[in-house]
Every structure is written in C-alpha cells, then in structure tokens.
Amino acid sequence: MVEKNEKTITIIKPGALALQIKILLFALAVTIIIGLFWGYFGDVLLYVIALVWIIALALCASAEISKKFKRIILEEGQAIAESGIITKETFHADYDRITSVNMKQDPIERMLKVGTIEIDTAGTEKIEVRMGGITEEDMKKIVSIIDKKGGAYRTEQAR
Numbered sequence: 585m586v587e588k589n590e591k592t593i594t595i596i597k598p599g600a601l602a603l604q605i606k607i608l609l610f611a612l613a614v615t616i617i618i619g620l621f622w623g624y625f626g627d628v629l630l631y632v633i634a635l636v637w638i639i640a641l642a643l644c645a646s647a648e649i650s651k652k653f654k655r656i657i658l659e660e661g662q663a664i665a666e667s668g669i670i671t672k673e674t675f676h677a678d679y680d681r682i683t684s685v686n687m688k689q690d691p692i693e694r695m696l697k698v699g700t701i702e703i704d705t706a707g708t709e710k711i712e713v714r715m716g717g718i719t720e721e722d723m724k725k726i727v728s729i730i731d732k733k734g735g736a737y738r739t740e741q742a743r
Contacts, residue, residue, distance in 0.1 A: 593658045593729060598717030600647040602693045607647070609692075611640035654715060656701070658729050663703065665713040675712050679733040681705045687723045699723055703730075 614636050618629050650669060657664040663682065665675040683706050689699035697720045703713035718726070 591659045591661070593660065594725065596656045596658075596718060596722045596726060598651050598654050598715055599698060599719070600644075600651040600717055602696050602698050602717055603647045604644040605692055605696070607640050607643045611636050651717060656713070656715060656718075656726060658726065658733075660733075663713075663726075663730060665703070665715065667715070677703065677705045677712065679730060681707075682730055682734055685727050685730050686711075687727065689720075701726055 615633050618633055618636075622629055650667075653669045654667045655665075657666070662676050662678050664677075667673050682703060684702075684704045686702040686704075687699050688702065693699045693716075698717055699720060700714060700716040701718050701723050702711045704711045
C-alpha cells in the first residue's frame, strides 16, 4: 500500500454505513414479503427468515471489514485508488489523463450525506475507479483537487 509522504495532498477512506442500511432494508423487505405467505408454508419460513438475516448480518460485517482496505490518495502528480483484502488492486492516474470525475448518490446516500465517486481516464472504455461510502465533503474535495491539478497540467501541456 502507498504510504503518506511529502507528495501526498490527502487520503480519503470510505464508510460502510449506507451499504449496511441498504442491506438491512432489503432483509426487512424480504422478511415482510415472506411474512405475507406465512399461512401457506408454515414454520419452514422461520428458517428462511433466519437465513436471510444471517446473510444480511454477514454482508454488513463484510462491508465494515472491506472499508478498511479501500482508499483514494491524492498526490501532487497523480490520483491513486487502492482496494482489496485478499487480492490488492492499485490504480494510478496522472491528473492530465483523468477525463471525468462523477459523484453519484441514491436516496439513502443523500440522507446520510455520502455517495459514490467515479474516476474515468482517457483511452479506456470503462470507469477505472468506483468507490462508494465517500462523504459529500470528501467527494467535493476530490473533484476540486483533480480539477485544479488536472487543469494546471492541461494548461502546462498546451504551452
């Protein structure tokens, strides 16, 4: 993993709360739907409901653990995104190659003031970095730094 040094502007780490709330809401919806059919299938549905909640809690724990292994590092000349617990993935992009930075929020994320940031670079067909659970403040910081640094590099290259 890249460590903080004198070239590092900021390090941003995501949270897991929005994802955990979505998982728990989904488990609640499944529980309610299963409850509607309780009279038709009997007590066997109790085991299904228990399984749904065990899976939901396991996914929430997984989200909490995986957030510790994700971060975006903004340095003087490049943006770096790191993720992965077992297999590590590190993405480096010079600011002058970044073509767009998008901020996305669904209704739950808007309530929690977090969202997903997407970073795209020139010469590729897919978005290279997509990281959820970033606070609105941090998303704005990322966009601002990339706009300033990318703009400076693009102006310098045009000379």
